[in-house]
Amino acid sequence: MFRFNLCVLLFATLATLSAAQEQTPAYVGSAECRDCHTKAAEAWEGSHHAKAWTAPTAENIVADFNDTEFRHDGTLTRFRVEDGRHYITVTEKDGVTTDYPVHSVAGIEPLQQYLLETEPGRIQSFDVVWDTIKQEWFHLYPDQDLPPDDGLHWTGPYKNWNARCAECHATGFEKNYSPVTRSYSSVPVEIGVGCEACHGPGSAHIAWATGKSLEEPLTGLSEYRLTIDYDAGTETVLQQCASCHSRREAHFDGNPVPGIPFNDAYALALLRPGAYHADGQILDEVYVYGSFLQSKMYQQGVSCSNCHEVHSAELKAEGNGVCTQCHSPAGNPSFTTLDSKNYDDPSHHYHEAGTEGAQCKSCHMIERVYMGVDGRRDHSFRIPRPDISLETDSPNACTDCHSDQSSAWAAAAIEEWYPDSENRGLHYGQVLAAGRANAVAARVPLTDLAGDTTQPGIARATALWLLEQSGDATLGAELSSMLTDTDPLVRAAAASAHGLFPPAERAAALEPALDDPRRMVRIAAGKTLLDVPRSALTPSASERLGAALREWQAGLLNRADFPETHIILAGTALTMRNFEGAERAFREVVLMDPQREEAWVMLVRIADAMRGPQAAAQVLDEALQAVPGSDTLNSMRSESLLPPQ
Structure with a gap:
């Protein structure tokens, strides 16, 4: 039977990390970089990164x-x-x-x-x-x-x-949480986001710069002996920024070494309710990357460093100047698909020059305030579509400013300004909104969106997630074909959606995914095959499944201080009919967060199944002390298995 033994996993994971650390240079601290990189250091010193x-x-x-x-x-x-x-x-x-x-x-x-x-x-x-x-x-x-x-x-x-x-907020951070003692012995190399947080540990680079040879040559380094090579392209820049500027689930303890692909180190959050509006606009704090992946700018090869200075993190120009680097009559030779015309003009934005309405960000980057006073802008850079707001109940830039007007009013204004616009076709947000409302009824458009490679990968993956939530097991070959998609977000979502299929069919389809180059996809496939009998797998697939599950378990161990992790552990234990393990995991949840109603409900049910109504009633008393206002827990008093005390 599959069981979670945190201590065994702890030692296995530490051994794996120690082996990985032996293959990377040592951290030296930002102070060691200043003498050679004076201008960069001066720009960085006053930045939000340095002061994080x-x-x-x-x-x-x-x-x-x-x-x-x-x-x-x-x-x-x-x-x-x-x-x-x-x-x-x-x-x-x-x-x-x-x-x-x-x-x-x-x-x-x-x-x-x-x-x-x-x-x-x-x-x-x-x-x-x-x-x-x-x-x-x-x-x-x-x-x-x-x-x-x-x-x-x-x-x-x-x-x-x-x-x-x-x-x-740190460089070279190791969390070092002990699930046995429930304590931390965290160690950062440096507090604040220092040079090595983005460039990787610098000891080998310093040896290169001073003409020294390494005692033990390291593999996988750039020509400057760094773990990340920014000459490799814009995707490298973007993924390194995304390691913090994203809403995601981490697989490692603390900071992965810069240069590790994002989808090896993290699982990115999709456009789900509570985090994003139905059309993919920001709702909760999602830290930019998931929004930027939706943008046409990302599809055309724009990265963070096109707009932000890499060391000060400030914008490269004031006001609309950052946008008119490209969106202007002169254009930009690096992005030849843009129309060369005057965007910073009332003929484009239909607002008085110099006003807030004439700012590019006002129309293309709606702002939401988090932590009371911190305004964050949506980086999907979308064209305002108040006509979609009427259908999806999502916000739009027009009524953000003109709060006394309706989306219908705004849609009519834009239609008058742009009567021949090519930007009024079907938007993926309309499909996702329909899927949220009724994924079964929206099966065809969701499947079409998932397979449309012209659409953002994060939107396509979200469509697959919605199809998975529908419980519709009639999906066919179109789903399996997405296991080889070029976007790892889509591959991972397709692997997870295969949980709709019978075990034998699932095993045959997902066996290749266990060899996927990205950890996120391997883990998704492994989780989906968790309850498949090993007899349904080839010996080779069974071995690779074990490896994928160990990667998943190691990630869970690194998040053992999250109540959410123990919810996952409990659910997995229930899947495997391991009721004692599930009970222990749910107990850990309510120890960390006594108000987790769903954990208490399951503890009551498990106590009833394992020890009878009297034991269940005792657990229910505990639960109601922690969450006295819970309608669900109070209603359990009326169930025959739990007589009033």
């Missing part, structure tokens, strides 16, 4: 710690400086007061957040933060009631810096 995580010095802390106070929802927070150290004293709603020295600092603007060490090695991101524009304290979640025992409280798992944030 800093020490709690008076120079770095910009907030008012002059014996100030902040009150919110029954909680009192005091800020002070004592003997040169910054302190935050928190009196929680339950009356408990704790004094914390500031451990470190996150960010520089438009807000700055402070990190507190709640127990040795465990760093939490505090919810009361400093608005650098208004120069005042504010709470990140002012509308939420978050007592100390809530999983969403600042001391809970979702605000844990080690797990949720540090890898993208």
Whole structure:
């Protein structure tokens, strides 16, 4: 029987990582780069990357710690400086007061957040933060009631810096979470996003620059002895930026070595409800990459460095200048498909020159505010389609500004401005919206979208995901053909969708996917074959399935501090009829996050199945203490198997 043994996996994973580390150079720190790369270092030093995580010095802390106070929802927070150290004293709603020295600092603007060490090695991101524009304290979640025992409280798992944030605010970060002791011994090479976060560990490069030979030659390095070769093309640049600027699930512990393909290190989040609107526009915080993959700019070979300075991370020009590098009468010889015309003109945007409506970003990059004050723009660079809003209930740039008008009004205006526009055809967002509403009824357009190689891969993969959710097992050869698609997102989604098929058919179709060059696809295939009898596989396929499952298990181990991981472990154990394993995993979930209602429900059901109604009733009592307002748990009292206590 398939079981999860975290300790065994821990040692196997550490051995694998140690072997990998032996094949890479050592990190040296950004200070070693300055002498040779002076201009780059100067541009980087003041950047948001350099200030992503800093020490709690008076120079770095910009907030008012002059014996100030902040009150919110029954909680009192005091800020002070004592003997040169910054302190935050928190009196929680339950009356408990704790004094914390500031451990470190996150960010520089438009807000700055402070990190507190709640127990040795465990760093939490505090919810009361400093608005650098208004120069005042504010709470990140002012509308939420978050007592100390809530999983969403600042001391809970979702605000844990080690797990949720540090890898993208550090260089050479190793999380080092122990699922046995439930503790961290995290180690960054450097706090802040330093040179080696993007260029890779630098010891071999320094040896090359100084004319030294390596004691033990390393393979796979660029001509400059770095792990990543930016001369390899725009996709290399984009994937390295995406390693942090994306919503994704990580397979490794901490930072993968720069140069590892994105789809080996991560599984990118698709255009799912809760994260994206039905047409693929931003909804929740998705960190740019998933949006950019939808854009025509990406399809034409544009990368982050075409618009952003690589070391300062600032835009390359002010206002519309960054767009008119290409979108102008002069055009850009690197992108010859563009029409050479004046886009920065009322004849194109139909707004008064110099106004907000005349800014390219206003129409092509809608903005949403996250973390209270931090505006992020949608990088899908889409043409405004208020006509689609009428069908998908998604936003559009027109009514974002003209909030007193309707999408119908905006659609009529655009039709008047552009009566002969070629941009009014079927948009993939319409198909995805229909799939969200009824994937079975939308089976044909979803299948067509999934197979249309002219459409963005992330949209095609999302169509496959929707088909998988439909439970429609009548999909045929068109699905299997997508296992060889050029886009790994599509291949992984196709592998997962094969879970609709009977085991024997699934085994035959997915055997080649176990050899896919991308880890994300191999894992998707392995998960889909998890419940297929080994007798249905060839010996070779069985061996490769084992390898794919070990990759998946290693990734789960690296996320053992996530309640979501233990939900997955529990579900897999249930699939394998391992009820004891499922119960242990669900217990880990509610230990981390007592408000996870779905975990409590399953614990009650498992207790009833394994030990009878009395045991189930005891678990239900526990559950209702943690989630007293749960309609589902309260309704279980009326079930015959759980008599009132």
